[in-house]
Amino acid sequence: MLRQRTLKSITRAVGVGLHSGQKVELTLRPAPPDTGIVFRRVDLPQPVDIPVNSQSVADTRMATTIAPGGDPGAPKVQTIEHLMSACCGLGLDNLVVDITADEVPILDGSSASFVYLLQSAGIELQDAPKRFLRVKRPVEFRRGEGASLSWCRLEPYHGFKLTFEIEFNHPAVDATGQQVSFDMGSGRYKRDIARARTFGFTKDVEMMRSRGLSLGGSMDNAIVVDDSRVLNSDGLRYDDEFVKHKILDAIGDLFSVGHPLLASYTAYKSGHAMNNQLLRVLLDDPLNYDYVTFDDESLAPAGFAELAPAW
Numbered sequence: 001m002l003r004q005r006t007l008k009s010i011t012r013a014v015g016v017g018l019h020s021g022q023k024v025e026l027t028l029r030p031a032p033p034d035t036g037i038v039f040r041r042v043d044l045p046q047p048v049d050i051p052v053n054s055q056s057v058a059d060t061r062m063a064t065t066i067a068p069g070g071d072p073g074a075p076k077v078q079t080i081e082h083l084m085s086a087c088c089g090l091g092l093d094n095l096v097v098d099i100t101a102d103e104v105p106i107l108d109g110s111s112a113s114f115v116y117l118l119q120s121a122g123i124e125l126q127d128a129p130k131r132f133l134r135v136k137r138p139v140e141f142r143r144g145e146g147a148s149l150s151w152c153r154l155e156p157y158h159g160f161k162l163t164f165e166i167e168f169n170h171p172a173v174d175a176t177g178q179q180v181s182f183d184m185g186s187g188r189y190k191r192d193i194a195r196a197r198t199f200g201f202t203k204d205v206e207m208m209r210s211r212g213l214s215l216g217g218s219m220d221n222a223i224v225v226d227d228s229r230v231l232n233s234d235g236l237r238y239d240d241e242f243v244k245h246k247i248l249d250a251i252g253d254l255f256s257v258g259h260p261l262l263a264s265y266t267a268y269k270s271g272h273a274m275n276n277q278l279l280r281v282l283l284d285d286p287l288n289y290d291y292v293t294f295d296d297e298s299l300a301p302a303g304f305a306e307l308a309p310a311w
């Protein structure tokens with residue numbers, strides 16, 4: 001049987017939120033089968049649990065924000081996508097994340113630090129079958145026309161594969177790889193995707209700060225680009241780090257559906273909001289998907305049984 005996975009032990013991280021600039025502490029705890037990923041705001045007088053699922057996504061401007069039932073007035077947790085991406089990349093199903101503020105720390109701007117933390121805590125195989133959400137029919141979400149066209153699409157696939165293309169019309173970004181394909185079954189998430197950092201443009205910083213966004217952003221946790229070049233003195237971690245970060249984000253955004261997907265995802269200039277809209281289109285019609293488990297591991301997509309134990 002392909003089993004669910006949780007952590008072997010408790011692990012902690014301290015950092016600042018990218019948008020809030022607030023100091024925050026995370027405690028990642030093992031959780032029983034079928035818990036999913038649950039954030040717990042432990043700084044409130046009464047702790048509030050926010051399970052990550054398609055209903056809990058409350059805001060997708062700049063980052064993915066969740067709240068109980070998606071209620072924007074309820075206690076929230078912002079910027080969950082990099083931690084969610086690490087969980088998906090390592091095949092983790094169940095985790096309780098105690099958090100002392102309303103934003104996940106940005107750490108180094110990628111998911112590599114989360115991967116390291118989760119790996120250090122170790123993995124536990126659980127006595128319950130891992131449940132996948134299998135895409136059965138193609139679904140698509142499109143926005144704009146001509147030069148402003150962007151779209152994302154899910155199609156049936158025995159595994160989880162992502163292809164992303166960006167087009168920023170910016171010299172420093174256009175000089176790097178614009179399209180990347182990544183197959184989760186390759187077992188290369190940690191090496192090929194996890195280190196890609198979030199990025200920002202200096203021309204946007206003043207506008208974002210005036211709106212109370214990106215207050216914790218710096219060259220320690222983001223690639224910073226001015227009108228022509230990358231300002232970080234040590235340059236890029238991958239030749240195509242920008243588009244790889246978009247893949248990292250999409251993995252985290254899609255995992256917010258509450259289960260790992262069996263699907264092929266293709267996107268052109270998509271982002272958090274569109275990825276969430278795509279999940280809504282998918283879930284809108286029960287004929288689009290079903291849930292599957294693998295009693296016989298050999299029938300699971302290639303590489304999936306090894307995802308986490310390969311540590």
Ligand SMILES: [Zn+2]
Binds near residue numbers: 081245
């Ligand atoms: Zn990101």
